[in-house]
Amino acid sequence: MSQFEPNSEAAQLPRNRIIALAIAATLMLGILIWRMYFLQVIEHEKHLAVANQNRIDVRPLKPKRGLIFDRNDILVADNQPSFNLNLVPEKVESQDQIKTLLPQYIKLTEDQIKIIDKMKSIPRRPFEPLNIKDRLTSEEIASIVVNQHKLPGIQVEAELRRFYPYSNVMAHILGFVGHLTESEKRALSSDKQGITHVGKKGLELSYESMLSGKSGHEFIETNARGRMIRTLQTEHATAGNDLKLTIDVQLQNAMFNILSEHKRAAAVAINPQNGEILAMSSVPSYDPNSFVYGISQKEYNQLLHNKLRPLFNRAVQGQYPPGSTIKPMIGLAALNLGTTTWDYKIWDPGYFQIENQPQRYRDWKRWGHGKVDLERAIIESCDTYFYDVSHKTNIDALASQMTNFNFGHPTGIDLNGESKGLFPTSQWKKARFEKPWYPGETLIASIGQGYVLATPLQLAQATAILANYGKSTTPHLVSQFKEHKEGSDWIKIEYPSQSLFDMDAPGVKANWSKMINAMQKVVTSTHGTAKKINNDLNYTIAGKTGTSQVVAIAQNKRYDADALLEEHRDHALFVGFAPVENPTIALAVIVENGGGGGSVAAPVARQIFDAYMALSIKVNN
Amino acid sequence: MPQDFVRHRSNMLQDGPKSFWAKIDFGLLIPILCLCIYGLYILYSASGQNSALVIKQGIRLALGFFVIAVVIQIPQSLWLRYSFIVYSIGLLLLMAVLLFGTDAKGAQRWIVIPGVARFQPSEIMKLAIPLYLAATFNKYRLPPRFSILFFGACVSLIPAILIGRQPDLGTALLIAYSGFVTLIMAGLPWLYLLSLIILSIPSAFIMWNYFMHDYQKTRVMTLLDPTTDPLGSGWNSIQSQAAIGSGGIDGKGWLQGTQSQLDFLPESHTDFIIAVIAEEQGFKGVLLLFFIYFIICARGLMIAWNAKDTFGRLLAGTLTLTFFIYIFVNVGMVSGILPVVGVPLPLVSYGGSSVVSLMAAFGFIMSIHAQHYR
Numbered sequence: 001m002s003q004f005e006p007n008s009e010a011a012q013l014p015r016n017r018i019i020a021l022a023i024a025a026t027l028m029l030g031i032l033i034w035r036m037y038f039l040q041v042i043e044h045e046k047h048l049a050v051a052n053q054n055r056i057d058v059r060p061l062k063p064k065r066g067l068i069f070d071r072n073d074i075l076v077a078d079n080q081p082s083f084n085l086n087l088v089p090e091k092v093e094s095q096d097q098i099k100t101l102l103p104q105y106i107k108l109t110e111d112q113i114k115i116i117d118k119m120k121s122i123p124r125r126p127f128e129p130l131n132i133k134d135r136l137t138s139e140e141i142a143s144i145v146v147n148q149h150k151l152p153g154i155q156v157e158a159e160l161r162r163f164y165p166y167s168n169v170m171a172h173i174l175g176f177v178g179h180l181t182e183s184e185k186r187a188l189s190s191d192k193q194g195i196t197h198v199g200k201k202g203l204e205l206s207y208e209s210m211l212s213g214k215s216g217h218e219f220i221e222t223n224a225r226g227r228m229i230r231t232l233q234t235e236h237a238t239a240g241n242d243l244k245l246t247i248d249v250q251l252q253n254a255m256f257n258i259l260s261e262h263k264r265a266a267a268v269a270i271n272p273q274n275g276e277i278l279a280m281s282s283v284p285s286y287d288p289n290s291f292v293y294g295i296s297q298k299e300y301n302q303l304l305h306n307k308l309r310p311l312f313n314r315a316v317q318g319q320y321p322p323g324s325t326i327k328p329m330i331g332l333a334a335l336n337l338g339t340t341t342w343d344y345k346i347w348d349p350g351y352f353q354i355e356n357q358p359q360r361y362r363d364w365k366r367w368g369h370g371k372v373d374l375e376r377a378i379i380e381s382c383d384t385y386f387y388d389v390s391h392k393t394n395i396d397a398l399a400s401q402m403t404n405f406n407f408g409h410p411t412g413i414d415l416n417g418e419s420k421g422l423f424p425t426s427q428w429k430k431a432r433f434e435k436p437w438y439p440g441e442t443l444i445a446s447i448g449q450g451y452v453l454a455t456p457l458q459l460a461q462a463t464a465i466l467a468n469y470g471k472s473t474t475p476h477l478v479s480q481f482k483e484h485k486e487g488s489d490w491i492k493i494e495y496p497s498q499s500l501f502d503m504d505a506p507g508v509k510a511n512w513s514k515m516i517n518a519m520q521k522v523v524t525s526t527h528g529t530a531k532k533i534n535n536d537l538n539y540t541i542a543g544k545t546g547t548s549q550v551v552a553i554a555q556n557k558r559y560d561a562d563a564l565l566e567e568h569r570d571h572a573l574f575v576g577f578a579p580v581e582n583p584t585i586a587l588a589v590i591v592e593n594g595g596g597g598g599s600v601a602a603p604v605a606r607q608i609f610d611a612y613m614a615l616s617i618k619v620n621n
Numbered sequence: 622m623p624q625d626f627v628r629h630r631s632n633m634l635q636d637g638p639k640s641f642w643a644k645i646d647f648g649l650l651i652p653i654l655c656l657c658i659y660g661l662y663i664l665y666s667a668s669g670q671n672s673a674l675v676i677k678q679g680i681r682l683a684l685g686f687f688v689i690a691v692v693i694q695i696p697q698s699l700w701l702r703y704s705f706i707v708y709s710i711g712l713l714l715l716m717a718v719l720l721f722g723t724d725a726k727g728a729q730r731w732i733v734i735p736g737v738a739r740f741q742p743s744e745i746m747k748l749a750i751p752l753y754l755a756a757t758f759n760k761y762r763l764p765p766r767f768s769i770l771f772f773g774a775c776v777s778l779i780p781a782i783l784i785g786r787q788p789d790l791g792t793a794l795l796i797a798y799s800g801f802v803t804l805i806m807a808g809l810p811w812l813y814l815l816s817l818i819i820l821s822i823p824s825a826f827i828m829w830n831y832f833m834h835d836y837q838k839t840r841v842m843t844l845l846d847p848t849t850d851p852l853g854s855g856w857n858s859i860q861s862q863a864a865i866g867s868g869g870i871d872g873k874g875w876l877q878g879t880q881s882q883l884d885f886l887p888e889s890h891t892d893f894i895i896a897v898i899a900e901e902q903g904f905k906g907v908l909l910l911f912f913i914y915f916i917i918c919a920r921g922l923m924i925a926w927n928a929k930d931t932f933g934r935l936l937a938g939t940l941t942l943t944f945f946i947y948i949f950v951n952v953g954m955v956s957g958i959l960p961v962v963g964v965p966l967p968l969v970s971y972g973g974s975s976v977v978s979l980m981a982a983f984g985f986i987m988s989i990h991a992q993h994y995r
Binding site: 011013014015036037043046047 | 805807808862863864865867879880899900904911914918919925926934935938942945949953956957
């Protein structure tokens with residue numbers, strides 16, 4: 001029982017309120033009735049005209065995708081007309097008829113026939129055509145047109161499709177566009193309606209919003225069967241922006257051909273002065289054009305499960321132990337931290353031992369280099385010297401120096417999916433393995449092994465920073481864009497450069513000059529690990545070789561390439577820049593499981609440098 | 622009155638629970654049944670004659686009637702006692718949905734219990750707020766003190782803010798609305814209500830600038846002029862008004878609506894189903910639908926009026942008026958006088974999540990009715 005009786009005063013208040021709210025609700029119901037009456041009776045004729053006789057339809061006008069040019073205005077991503085087979089489900093009279101007749105006139109894959117089956121359940125706008133097949137041949141077009149009357153709903157339309165003239169050479173940079181998936185289609189904003197392809201990979205993906213433009217629309221009058229009577233009003237689409245790359249497609253082509261002599265390899269060339277990527281290749285590659293026209297599941301699976309991983313962009317996604325290529329940076333870091341000097345010398349018996357520990361940290365040269373200073377340690381790539389120096393250096397201080405060379409964090413290149421590499425710290429190890437840092441691990445890290453990982457792009461960037469005396473610019477592939485209109489100008493995208501090193505501190509600049517000098521001797525000295533590429537060199541190269549181990553070799557064993565599985569053999573690496581006096585190209589090369597850096601990677605780099613020099617002489621003339 | 626007294630006595634003498642059928646209010650049940658049948662009939666046409674979908678919805682509605690049957694079995698004293706717990710569970714689930722909810726079209730609304738069910742905690746709140754508020758006010762003499770009114774406002778606003786963050790602005794406003802209906806019935810002074818309305822103008826301004834998502838703003842803008850975004854949200858408005866208007870007085874006939882059948886009308890079997898009724902059944906069909914809704918609401922308010930205690934009055938009144946506001950918002954948005962928010966037409970739109978909470982609400986109203994005659 002409630003404490004108040006039903007007819008008491010307390011009951012009266014809510015009852016009054018119920019009356020008031022009931023009146024309000026009745027009024028609101030009145031509004032609804034009036035609104036429906038207004039639409040259905042007063043404005044009936046107007047709406048009937050819209051709905052029944054002259055149905056007004058809004059159709060999206062899709063924008064032209066922006067073009068992409070290389071640095072010398074050579075077109076590398078084009079739009080080309082393609083005759084496509086489309087299906088408009090609203091106009092189809094018999095789904096079965098089309099399903100049986102169409103394959104008689106034109107060759108269709110199973111996936112394409114499935115589109116006819118699913119035509120009613122694919123989300124789309126009314127009267128929006130479904131694409132069945134692209135790039136019809138003239139015979140195919142003829143046989144469709146002749147039998148058009150038997151195939152209501154089927155139409156052949158000329159549309160623009162993306163075309164990549166440089167195919168696999170530019171694949172890892174440009175990526176590709178592909179058909180929208182159903183979920184992508186649902187997520188399209190209203191100014192992108194009607195778009196059938198979007199960037200799926202590479203620059204096509206990362207610059208999607210710039211390239212895709214803005215849809216227009218037209219109001220058209222249609223009859224009850226959806227046939228267009230006339231256009232009432234048109235708002236034109238705005239084409240996407242054109243992009244200009246930093247890539248020189250001729251150098252890119254040369255680099256790709258040079259790398260293609262190896263099974264799996266990657267290289268990145270950066271202009272150290274402004275961060276422009278001149279060429280970037282990853283081998284093997286793939287034909288991006290096949291994705292534009294809808295790659296079949298079988299072909300896609302072949303690419304996806306290929307052991308050589310052609311879809312993988314090794315240059316920005318591949319993470320490798322950089323090996324000795326990081327020794328110049330480690331050397332500068334140690335000089336900055338005061339753990340070595342140019343005069344400091346060690347005796348190298350072919351190994352290094354931490355006091356009271358049995359393990360021998362071996363040099364690549366079994367019998368040792370003898371008396372070694374920093375310059376010789378760079379020229380001959382002496383591991384023992386770096387073991388000795390790094391043993392006196394704190395790993396975290398070393399890591400913070402290496403961070404300035406862009407190790408362990410993404411470079412910020414304008415591509416999606418960049419790997420960030422790794423330069424370990426004691427904190428990182430604690431978080432990752434819940435174990436303290438062991439002194440021996442610093443030794444291994446100092447020769448670019450162990451936990452240390454870097455992408456070819458990071459190595460090229462580190463080399464560029466070194467060549468440019470500590471100044472760094474975010475590496476990038478797109479330098480300019482412009483509206484796709486007659487007479488519009490290219491607009492430069494600004495990439496500011498910054499210096500993370502204190503170059504004004506006493507001796508720092510001299511240290512860098514000496515280091516660059518030592519790197520030049522890697523090529524010119526008779527003991528240099530890259531002396532092989534010094535023949536007939538009419539310009540100057542400073543560089544460093546690297547041979548990085550993929551698997552650990554036991555204490556009492558020796559490395560024997562022939563005895564190892566191919567994927568366990570050493571990676572061959574080379575970093576370098578040219579000309580030494582005024583560097584305009586910094587290069588990193590890796591040949592996966594290719595063997596020695598000096599014997600395999602350095603000659604590859606020399607060929608790329610030669611191609612670059614030949615091209616720049618041509619440009620200057 | 623002596624007659625009342627006699628009936629009261631005789632019920633006391635029965636000394637046991639009333640029979641199941643005596644608890645059911647046929648004045649409410651029959652119009653609900655009519656509504657469901659009318660809804661399924663329309664759904665068959667709106668879904669493009671998809672009988673599997675109609676059967677699925679039929680099963681959901683049947684399940685809904687089972688929910689009514691379950692709810693009326695539970696003694697009212699139990700609801701009074703445990704309303705706070707129901708409310709707290711609802712609140713916790715709302716917080717959980719913000720933390721672990723599944724994404725659907727950019728908004729987190731669902732909680733998924735793997736293999737068992739997925740549901741929207743906001744549906745629980747639709748019942749829990751009126752229940753808890755009615756139970757709270759039941760303890761005080763009406764009109765309550767300011768502090769209790771303030772407490773009541775908080776009880777309805779906190780879940781509304783949580784739902785607004787999902788983000789689901791439409792449901793958030795409706796939840797807040799249901800709380801305020803309870804407050805009004807409990808005796809919120811009209812002066813407060815007036816100042817609330819005046820205050821809502823600057824707060825709407827703040828909402829617009831700081832809290833509303835772009836897609837919500839576009840919806841409001843397209844209400845003012847649907848042609849500004851003809852490919853996006855304006856499309857729905859243009860097409861649904863053409864569908865409604867072209868139906869005329871008599872309609873084009875069942876399965877004959879060109880707008881609905883040729884797929885010009887978006888979401889024709891869910892939120893926009895009233896446009897299919899209007900196009901195919903005409904103004905007459907719309908009036909029939911409104912008549913059924915009117916009977917249901919009138920009966921609900923009658924039960925509220927006759928309820929024997931504050932709890933019953935407030936709960937039955939709030940649930941009925943909440944039901945009504947869903948109709949108003951849905952028809953208003955489809956006919957172009959309110960912005961498009963995702964609110965289904967109660968018991969007619971295709972979809973399962975609201976059926977359970979709506980039917981449970983009717984269960985409560987019936988059980989209040991049964992109390993009156995006990």
